[in-house]
Amino acid sequence: MRLAFYACLLMTGLLLGARGADAALTIQITGGTEGAQPIAVVPFGWAGSGKLPTNVGKVIANDLRRSGRFAPLADKDLVGHPHTGDEVNFQSWRVLRVDNLVVGKVQATGPNSYTVQFQLFDVFQGRQIIGYSIPAHGSDLRRVAHHISDLIYHSLTGERGAFNTRIAYVTADRKSKDDTDYELQVADSDGYHPQTILRSSQPIMSPAWSPDGKQLAYVSFEHHRSQIFVQNVASGARRVVASYPGIDGAPAFSPDGKRLAMTLSKDGSPDIYILNLSTGHLRRLTDDPSIDTEAAWMPGGKNLVFTSDRGGGPQIYEISADGGPAKRLTFDGNYNAGASVSPDGGHIAVVHGSGGNYQIAVLDLKTGLLQTVSKGPLDESPSFAPNGSMILYAAEHGNRGVLATVSEDGRAGQRLVAQQGNVSEPAWGPFPAQ
Amino acid sequence: MKRLFGFLSLAVLALSLSACGTMGAKPGHKAAVVDQSTSAQGAGAGGGAGAQASGAGTEGGFQGSPINNPASPLYKKTVYFAFDSSVVNAAGQKLVAAHAKYLAAHPDVHVRLQGYTDERGSPEYNIALGWRRAQSVRQLMVVQGVKPDQISMISYGEEHPAVLGHDESAWRYNRRVLIVYTGQK
Numbered sequence: 001m002r003l004a005f006y007a008c009l010l011m012t013g014l015l016l017g018a019r020g021a022d023a024a025l026t027i028q029i030t031g032g033t034e035g036a037q038p039i040a041v042v043p044f045g046w047a048g049s050g051k052l053p054t055n056v057g058k059v060i061a062n063d064l065r066r067s068g069r070f071a072p073l074a075d076k077d078l079v080g081h082p083h084t085g086d087e088v089n090f091q092s093w094r095v096l097r098v099d100n101l102v103v104g105k106v107q108a109t110g111p112n113s114y115t116v117q118f119q120l121f122d123v124f125q126g127r128q129i130i131g132y133s134i135p136a137h138g139s140d141l142r143r144v145a146h147h148i149s150d151l152i153y154h155s156l157t158g159e160r161g162a163f164n165t166r167i168a169y170v171t172a173d174r175k176s177k178d179d180t181d182y183e184l185q186v187a188d189s190d191g192y193h194p195q196t197i198l199r200s201s202q203p204i205m206s207p208a209w210s211p212d213g214k215q216l217a218y219v220s221f222e223h224h225r226s227q228i229f230v231q232n233v234a235s236g237a238r239r240v241v242a243s244y245p246g247i248d249g250a251p252a253f254s255p256d257g258k259r260l261a262m263t264l265s266k267d268g269s270p271d272i273y274i275l276n277l278s279t280g281h282l283r284r285l286t287d288d289p290s291i292d293t294e295a296a297w298m299p300g301g302k303n304l305v306f307t308s309d310r311g312g313g314p315q316i317y318e319i320s321a322d323g324g325p326a327k328r329l330t331f332d333g334n335y336n337a338g339a340s341v342s343p344d345g346g347h348i349a350v351v352h353g354s355g356g357n358y359q360i361a362v363l364d365l366k367t368g369l370l371q372t373v374s375k376g377p378l379d380e381s382p383s384f385a386p387n388g389s390m391i392l393y394a395a396e397h398g399n400r401g402v403l404a405t406v407s408e409d410g411r412a413g414q415r416l417v418a419q420q421g422n423v424s425e426p427a428w429g430p431f432p433a434q
Numbered sequence: 435m436k437r438l439f440g441f442l443s444l445a446v447l448a449l450s451l452s453a454c455g456t457m458g459a460k461p462g463h464k465a466a467v468v469d470q471s472t473s474a475q476g477a478g479a480g481g482g483a484g485a486q487a488s489g490a491g492t493e494g495g496f497q498g499s500p501i502n503n504p505a506s507p508l509y510k511k512t513v514y515f516a517f518d519s520s521v522v523n524a525a526g527q528k529l530v531a532a533h534a535k536y537l538a539a540h541p542d543v544h545v546r547l548q549g550y551t552d553e554r555g556s557p558e559y560n561i562a563l564g565w566r567r568a569q570s571v572r573q574l575m576v577v578q579g580v581k582p583d584q585i586s587m588i589s590y591g592e593e594h595p596a597v598l599g600h601d602e603s604a605w606r607y608n609r610r611v612l613i614v615y616t617g618q619k
Binding site: 203205206221224225226245246247249250263265269270291293294307309313314335337338351353358377378380381396399424425 | 518554555556557558561562563565566586587588589590591593594600
């Protein structure tokens with residue numbers, strides 16, 4: 001566990017220069033936490049000079065709230081501010097009917113180095129569930145906080161947490177009618193620590209993570225045409241993998257990372273192709289006069305889902321990676337596109353258009369039921385968290401493109417708002433390497 | 435309407451000037467270096483990088499040509515579409531026919547058809563839809579005698595909207611194919 005965590009810190013350190021804190025995304029809560037489990041996260045204690053560089057307790061509380069599974073108490077409702085188990089008066093917390101309590105403290109151990117200690121308690125049994133002491137460097141305190149959120153989430157739900165993960169997205173800062181700055185950015189799952197890995201005066205689209213989280217495939221129009229690049233996130237080194245006449249779009253890594261599905265129109269209409277990344281061999285998967293695009297792999301890599309308008313409007317279809325007939329999956333509404341497959345393969349999230357409203361909807365592949373989880377009116381680009389608990393998507397709010405998250409059941413929603421410009425095309429990265 | 439077209443030609447002119455703008459990350463960030471030699475296909479859509487985002491008769495060789503004459507049917511260069519449709523309507527057919535006639539008579543003149551959509555729905559589906567709109571215009575041109583190699587195509591999908599806004603008053607101007615004259619070869 002430790003080792004994996006250090007590997008993860010090391011990876012962060014290698015990332016390209018972080019933008020200033022002013023560029024960070026801020027969080028707005030858009031949905032209720034009805035049915036969520038009450039939990040108390042006490043602001044962490046601080047033993048060091050000056051100010052605690054990161055409000056670790058706040059980061060943890062925000063993570064847990066964003067999942068929709070937990071309802072952290074407001075600061076004003078906390079009945080005490082213990083920082084260690086010895087200081088906890090369980091009876092006073094039992095009165096509040098909170099199931100669990102998180103306490104902790106940050107200790108300076110050197111210039112820019114810290115130890116973060118935390119304990120998670122079962123309030124009713126008065127018992128510690130987990131407790132860890134984790135060393136950290138200054139700029140990694142947020143990551144440590146996300147890691148702690150993951151440990152808490154795992155202890156209480158039995159599922160792996162996805163807070164200590166990263167997201168990719170595109171920002172477009174329109175300076176004038178003819179001058180827009182596009183940036184491909186990578187940030188923590190809550191939108192903090194944004195880092196620009198590509199900047200262009202022309203559109204950047206459709207970032208897609210490799211399964212190991214080390215590479216991003218994306219579409220860039222920097223040469224005034226579409227091309228698909230694969231870029232190493234840490235080093236910035238990249239290569240062109242598709243540059244055919246017409247569309248080069250919608251890249252998607254296979255679960256084994258060895259192949260890249262993509263949309264090309266070199267042979268006429270837009271169709272799905274599969275590129276073997278090591279041999280360069282390109283294979284055509286669909287051959288239909290209609291639009292076929294937006295391939296997403298099913299877990300295991302034997303099948304893919306994609307958008308096609310072969311039946312009239314855009315709908316989601318499934319096809320074997322070896323080809324053959326495609327099976328239609330969505331029937332509800334006249335517009336379903338841009339599928340993201342849940343990590344267990346049981347659900348797909350789509351853009352669902354109905355009555356002029358574009359919402360994110362989740363299709364249960366077992367029952368065939370489609371449930372909308374966002375409000376619209378211009379939501380798009382859904383992307384499942386690697387644990388399947390949340391969906392990240394792009395929305396229009398206050399005349400700007402923003403990112404938002406919603407719990408998979410649609411209960412809890414939050415917006416991640418950039419300080420300037422429009423944010424779109426989000427892609428939630430995989431779990432960090434174990 | 436006239437104002438819109440005036441703006442469009444200004445826009446493409448400005449685009450042509452800014453097209454050689456910087457690429458890669460900001461100073462102080464590790465730049466993502468492009469190795470152009472890995473781009474095996476080159477800039478296939480007609481011309482090198484930076485030279486393509488121009489057109490609407492602003493390039494040399496077209497001064498005084500009907501393409502730039504507001505009284506000419508060739509002055510209008512935008513075909514508009516209904517939502518999620520790539521069917522060219524009657525007005526669009528008339529406009530395309532005028533350009534097709536000119537292009538068929540001038541086989542050394544080249545155009546690039548740039549397809550766009552409104553902002554609604556999935557971005558990559560919109561790229562495909564913009565492409566199919568360009569294909570519809572191309573098909574009309576080819577059946578009217580334009581040689582296929584006179585025409586190149588690109589789709590920007592919902593990127594580069596002509597008009598900003600989140601309702602039909604903007605969307606109707608963004609669902610379009612722009613006919614861009616790229617020069618004589």
